[in-house]
Amino acid sequence: MSAPAPAAGTASLDVERIRRDFPILAREVHGRRLVYLDSAASSQKPLPVIEAMERCHREYYANVHRGVYTIAEESTAAFEAARLTVARFVGSADAREIVCVRNATEAINLVAYSWARANLGPGDAVVVSEMEHHANVVPWQMLAEERGVELRWLPVTDDHRLDTAGLEHALDGARLLAVTAMSNVLGTINEIRPLADAAHAAGALILVDACQSAPHVPTDVTAWDADFVAFSAHKMLGPTGIGALWARAELLEAMPPFMGGGEMIRDVRLDGFTPNEVPWKFEAGTPAFVEAIGWAEAVRYLDTLGLTAVRAHEKALTAYTLEALEARFGTKLTVYGPRDVEARGSAISFLFEDIHAHDISQVLDQGAVCVRAGHHCAKPLMRRLGVPATSRASFYLYNDEADADALVDALAEAERFFAL
Template identity: 45%
Template sequence: MKINPKAIRELFPIMDELINDEKLSYLDNAATSQKPYSVLKSIQDFYELSNANVHRGVHTLAERATTQYEEARAKVQRFIGANSTREVIFTRGTTTSLNWVATSLGEMVLEEHDEIVLSLMEHHANIVPWQQIAKRTGAKLRYIGLKNGKLDMEYAKSIINGKTKIVSITHISNVLGVINPIKELAKLAHDNGAYLVVDAAQSAPHMKIDVKELDCDFLAFSGHKMCAPTGIGVLWGREKLLEKMEPVEFGGEMIDFVYQDSSTWKELPWKFEAGTPNISGAIALGSAIDFLENIGMDNIHEYMQEIVRNALPKLQAIEGLTLYGNLEDERSAVFSFNLEGIHPHDVATAFDMEGIAVRAGHHCAQVLMRELDVPATVRASFYFYNLEWEIDHLIETILKTKEFFAHGTI
């Protein structure tokens, strides 16, 4: 079933905005997505009708809030194909999730001279936490390189070995749009006795996720990239591993009993959720999942592929434009590029004058920027509410920007 992006777009109030007297063309979805009325209403409804803390009270509002919060957890479980809600931990986002798993899993399994395998295309959130745990444990970081704009899987096979304890990889690159072979990496990791951690920040909003099919051990994603608010995310992990791991934050809701010299923790998933959680954010994430599933994740993925098929050849045809990443295989609708002789920040500023919102910079991927030998790129990233005219508007604005910087006129 094909989706109706025009009808969907009308469900997002911000799309009526005018930017510099131009109709908004929001192409910064890899950074954060916009929010539909239903998600915004779920936040308002919580604070107007159900505002109370969760798990701690027996009064009506507390029970209502707790029910809605745990219903959201069940929606996440279904959304990612988890076996149990015990495996679904609410966090502040992908960064927090990856920090928690790096700290807790790392302290549990890493020893001096063990190895952690990452890739050169990782977001800083999937590099820096591993650097820190490597420093504390004496483990070593190794990186899978790139070949033809995607992971060099032959090199991956050579460095994932008996010394490897953890492999942590992005599912979809936030810069290159490359979709990585997670199942193949999972087999490589498991065949060598290692655990696989997946950064799904860019994949969870755009394609159907099934953690059992991916065969990963941990998976992290953020709500704000999939129509939910900021400040809410998920860490999924295999129950048997989460049972063994120690919490990273302490106090409040994660406590079972506290004695003067020791404490015990609640059962999963609450032992990882210290303090008052982002209750409205979790409920709104559940609402966003309802919204996405009503459209259909397979339908969203197919529509994104239509955008790729439409936009990619038009971008490739522009003289002086360099596109990054593999351009042959299936990819997400994330296009990072540079225009010859024009700084990415200047390009993004020119785009903004035309109502187009893009990101310019290193995209929290400085290791990748050095591999590409550029300081920054322009990134146009699409979602299912973007329309065909926005592709054409982007192409026209690129040509106008080139003309302006070449001759000083449009």
């Protein structure tokens, strides 16, 4: 097993060495080097993650929390160790605060179904921002319809940042502020601590959608003073099918179970059941424990590189790409989101003249350049921006300047092809 290239006290990553850890990056598409610029949708997987999951399947696969035989003890220990690894990754020392779910979407739904339905009703309000992914919009719209809860919106400014001018007013009488730490469309980074302070001052809790931020910038739930944090493994080098809800232990203790079934009970009688302890109370059925084990390996990979170094690399690469796009295409290309790389992540959404995002994406594919095209599951934001769809190139630790150059060249090809 190869260890990731260590940060070695520098702010730069040895990307060439990192790329060798990702087998898929050696692949060619249409005879060209694969240029994967869709990590905001899902990241690629390094060998240590692939191998850790294979090792479990080959050597100690058995259902967790059930058997008393050796391999079942091994798989249970590995699963629970993975939970602690993930807890530490977000700045918690308490593994009970990590509820394993399928993904960030399920984590948010868990809060909406368990905490919100037990605590909110007519007269209560939930505040969300206009830059949220549908995952942090629709569960609250469903709650609003079902329970008569009021939904309030925090707008987006003309320079594509969160407009906090009306924050205090919006939070007046609100019970929850649900907001992303990093927009999946704009890349905009939202400073969570001031938002949490404002929410708490108003007597509300804060839920942070950390799905986009967790892979790229250090997460510290204590520094954030957050109440609920949702994130997914697959965007941070881990496998699909697993994510987590982090929540303060006392909140989880007070919340009713979400789904019923095995694992989540302490006792079941003819006349009822007693729920299990936190966090298993929320984990009905066999969990995705092989995936959890792979996820913990992904966390170790990121920890070895250091997220601070990852962030520095992505800031430099984002700045390089923004400059290259502007130098080559000028005003023909419109970038959405802050230009200041301190205020944004590495997802770059753009429009190219009148060429539709799907046509851009199609031509880019001929150059083996993978970008996302569409509304990015953020239709309220797209309406705010006044565009039906954008293209989005998103960078991660395994991307380099050659990838950015390939994007620019492929866009030049699209420009030539569609020459309107």
